Amino acid sequence: MTRTVDEWLRGIAGMFILLSLALGWFVHPGFFLFTAFVGANLLQSAFSKTCPMMAILRRLGVPQSAVKS
Secondary structure (H helix, E strand, O other): OOOOHHHHHHHHHHHHHHHHHHHHHHOOHHHHHHHHHHHHHHHHHHHHOOOHHHHHHHHOOOOOOOOOO
16 A cells, blocks of 8 residues: 555654654754744644645655545
8 A cells, every 4th residue: 555645644654753753862952953844734724725845755756645446
């Protein structure tokens, strides 16, 4: 089953959030700023309907929507 841009985006955002939380807890609290950045980017993309990661995924050839057969 082919994953779409939306599915990849959710997975990458979730991974970034969990990774930055772990780094903030175990390495240095400054990594929590990355968590805030990811959250702010998700919030702005909800209003603007665009996200830089989506453009990157499209250039990598990830399909925009699932092909229905």
